[in-house]
Amino acid sequence: MTSPVRLVPVDYAALDDNALVAQVRSGQREAFRHIMQRCNQRLFRIARSVVGEDAEAEDVLQESYMRAYNKLDTFRGDSTLLTWLTSIVLNEARGRLRKRHTMVGLEQIDAAPDDTHHVIRFPSKFGNEDPAVSAARAQIRHLLEHAIDELPEAFRTVYVMREIEECTVEETATLLAIKPETVKTRLHRARRLLRTSLQGTLAVTMSEAFPFMGQRCARVTEAVMARLDLQVGAR
Template sequence: MTTPLPSTAPDYATLDDAALVARVRQGDRNAFGDVLRRCNQRLFRVARGVLRDEGEAEDVVQEAYVHAFARLAHFRGEASLLTWLTRIVLNEAYGRLRKRRPQVAVEHIEEIQMGQGQVLPFPGQAGNDDPAAILARDQARRLLEQAIDRLPEPFRIVFVLREIEDCSVEETAAALGLRGETVKTRLHRARRMLRTDLHEVLAATLTGTFPFLGARCDRISAAVMQRLNALP
């Protein structure tokens, strides 16, 4: 039997994952709106990292949210809510990817990369607010996005999670169903592949890659909530 919700809505931002999910299960769809706001950027970046298409990535994120809402009873809290949603997004994105042309085997790519180049280090973001520097970083960001898009998908998604989303090895491994050593190896080789396109100074733009602007966040949230509100 569902426990009645309090008449006054709480400050959703103060609720942890378990409390937020509990409210959604009790019929508070506004609480799911806060899930969207918490998770939109990560999930969009993950979907885009797989598909390399922003419009398709938005579609994937929306579909994943609707599937997640329907399956929320299966969320046991064994992983974080964001990790659980990431897996759903990846399943949806990989399903679409399988409909495309055959992909080169990961093992073949890794074999080619063995012994090539040096690891490309990525230092922290620069703090220069000079307009010329901001413009230069914006141009560098676009070049970096293009270089990341050229990475083979298995290496690209690891790079997106580890370097752009700053996920730990453990969280990345859990989201992708990989061993920690595999995550480390793929990140190492992704950096090698990027070295041919980029110089170390471009690393200052990492935190701004694939920007998730307010308009896109609002559009995805509004579309998902409209679909959920139409449910019986």
């Protein structure tokens, strides 16, 4: 009598991105959960840099993940999976901005002198009184997020990609379809505006800006998985 075949559970966390893509293509939707969990932080930050609001950025992520899942067969590996997903998120986020009819012409932004845009100035509350307190750091991060929100969208997206997500100039230029020199110019102006607002004291909290882990990460991931279940059930 032949013994039953025992299926070995897949250790998705140990797989690289290309292996995860292969798993999804073979019908393993659980692998897509791990793709989302790996990419959520960066993609949320970039979506939010465009639309400027948490809830809508989450919606952008959900729609982008659904698009990505349904067109995963078109991913050829010419770029990294994260870069490919970033381009989808940017397209979705920008499409929403176009529907608002509030976008300022990028040529006007790039050609304008540095002092035509103003960031709301936040008063310094902490100084050297209590720099080690975690609550103070959280408040400073909150100020940083608000100051970034006040940047013009074209500057804000470049700033988030270069300074927070540490994308290269070349990657940023490619994803935003602008020249590398334009990336450098917008980043320079964004820094000047933020220095005016925040007085250059927030570098230590930069990596903690716009957190996406914990409940928010789980909420988006579970929502997309539920939608994928419904999509498969409808076929």
